[in-house]
Amino acid sequence: MIPVQGVENQTIAVLGLGRSGRATAAALTEGGAHVVTWDDGADTREQAAADGMTVLDLTREANWDGVSALITSPGIPHLYPRPHPVIAKAYELGVPVDNDIGLFFRSFATRDWESYDITPRVIAITGSNGKSTTTALIHHILREAGRPTQIGGNIGTGVLSLDPAHDGEVVVLELSSYQTDLARALTPDIAVFTNLSPDHLDRHGGPGGYFAAKRRLFAEGGPDRAVIGVDEIEGRYLADHLAMAPSDDRVIRISSGQKLERFGWSVFSRKGFLSEYRKGRQVASIDLREVKGLPGEHNHQNACAAYAATRALGLAPREIERAFHSFEGLPHRSQRVAEIDGVAWVNDSKATNVDAAAKALTAFRNIRWIAGGMGKDGGIEALQPFLDHVVKAYLIGHSARDFALQLGAVPYEIAETMDQAVARAAAEAQPGETVLLAPAAASFDQYPNFEKRGEHFTALVQALRP
The missing domain is CATH 3.40.50.720 (NAD(P)-binding Rossmann-like Domain)
Incomplete structure (x- = not known):
């Protein structure tokens, strides 16, 4: 405590x-x-x-x-x-x-630190998608590198339930917009912004308020280093606002898909390769294609964020790369739960909005897609460009029929429940296909949270084993 x-x-x-x-x-x-x-x-x-x-x-x-x-x-x-x-x-x-985040930041440093050889540090991660995976990955890299570390916030342990810091310890916090919006104290050493997509808009009075809540971690938190995803305009704005010049390496820009060479410090992934650039020169590269715990471009963006944050702490590229390969991923986030008769079963129940579902859909080929639940504004119409690899959709929950109207030419079936969707997908899936739970909707119509939805899917899949 x-x-x-x-x-x-x-x-x-x-x-x-x-x-x-x-x-x-x-x-x-x-x-x-x-x-x-x-x-x-x-x-x-x-x-x-x-x-x-x-x-x-x-x-x-x-x-x-x-x-x-x-x-x-x-x-x-x-x-x-x-x-x-x-x-x-x-x-x-x-x-x-x-809130408790404000209390944490004003209480974490103590007089005991005067006797420490290495001052404890705090890395805080926010964003719409990927922040839990990025947080867990940073924690995993630090642990594999032998650095003392704790993880908490919106994932795992509440911030005030963490232990007082040890000499040289790094505390890794996932912070939601609900947490950053109100906290009176925000003083991370390294702050990470993964990306932004519409979410929780009623809670923040619209997209501007939602972004403003996350921006507070940087504008008011004043981190020594800021790791900023620049694949959306909000991230580009934030990076520009924080940097004094393109060469300012206190801001590390990250991207999944863009080549970022002109800045003082950048980390990006393209075609499955992570590259680190400093002052226009490539200084490191990692092949992410065989990292099983981080499939797809969205996870490659998470890898870039975690790499940048841990490099900012002084870790070497090769020890970060080794940790990538031992990372097993988080439950409910592109989690491969089984392969049965040549069919892969993937639980991405955390994909509760269109943007997260789009990233999951681009990570796999020959997909039998389980989607639906309590749909959000706009439904799944924005997913049209990402449905090329969907063999068939199995729609569940409150928004099943609304989603059906937005699938275009994609074959679908109204399955209503997870039990029926898994049973129908199991009966029809062929070797080489992936059955993907990426609901693009909240879970509250049928489950108390996305974890329970994912657990139910996983249990049904495990029951299919011979």
């Missing part, structure tokens, strides 16, 4: 008592604060009280006497589409609102 600094003898309110909220309450208490809590769920409040927490109804103004700050869980809206009533009450009363 990382005790929160600067809160001794203060009364701090915590809104939301899920994983991060409970960890925040514990870290605040460890830091000497008096913590009061609230959650909209009656069962959650009851459990919190049973665990010894002070539960106060923060919708009532009388319970705000002496409260010096409100710490909210990232999933709770603080601005759009409208603030949660408790957060609105904090604004009305002038009580500062923060």
Whole structure:
């Protein structure tokens, strides 16, 4: 646990008592604060009280006497589409609102660091797609290189549940737009922006607000080095805004598909090869085509981001390359779960939007595609250019029929459920084909989250084994 600094003898309110909220309450208490809590769920409040927490109804103004700050869980809206009533009450009363990310960055450094030989570092990764894989890959590279490291944030351990840093340790954090949007302190040593595609727009009041939330990690975080994906206009804008000149190597531009030679420092992949350029000269190259844990151009972009971040820490290209080959990938992200009778089965349940699904569809050939769920604005119409390799689509969930109208000439079947989709794909798939779960939709119509959807798909596939 990382005790929160600067809160001794203060009364701090915590809104939301899920994983991060409970960890925040514990870290605040460890830091000497008096913590009061609230959650909209009656069962959650009851459990919190049973665990010894002070539960106060923060919708009532009388319970705000002496409260010096409100710490909210990232999933709770603080601005759009409208603030949660408790957060609105904090604004009305002038009580500062923060989240656990802000508390982490203001509490991570301690006086113990004065005795360390190597100052601990923080790498923070944000973006629309690929940030979980990039975060896990950076952590894996560091671990394989023998560097002390922890991983947390939006993946794995909540930030305040991490251990205090050791000498020379590197903490690798995945940060969502929900987390970066509100945090009052953002001070990573290295910040990574993977890419941007429309997502969570209702929460951020549109694409501008969504990008602005991610941009805060760089514009307000002031990292020593910024690794920026420049395959979209927002990334190019961000890189241009941060760099003093094209030769400024504090900004490392990355790309999947573009050749970036004119800048002070760049890393890009083309036709399966990763290249590192400095001041117009190639200094390293890695063949990514045989790296089984990173299939497809989207994962090659993740490899570029992880390579750039770890090179910025001083790791050598060859030790990064060795770590690439031992990386097995993350569950639900282009995860090869089985090969049965010559048919590959791939779980990319994390592909919850069109952009992520497009990347998955370009990574394989001869695809039997399982798609559908709770579709997002625009459906899958934007996927038309990526359907050439789809042999047949099996559509599930709430948006199945809407998706069917946007498939053009691609053969399809309304399967409704995952069970039916897997059964039909298994009956029809031929050796050399890939059955790909890349839903291009949220899971909430049939599953509590994309993990449960992917787990169900994997279990059904494993049951097909002879």
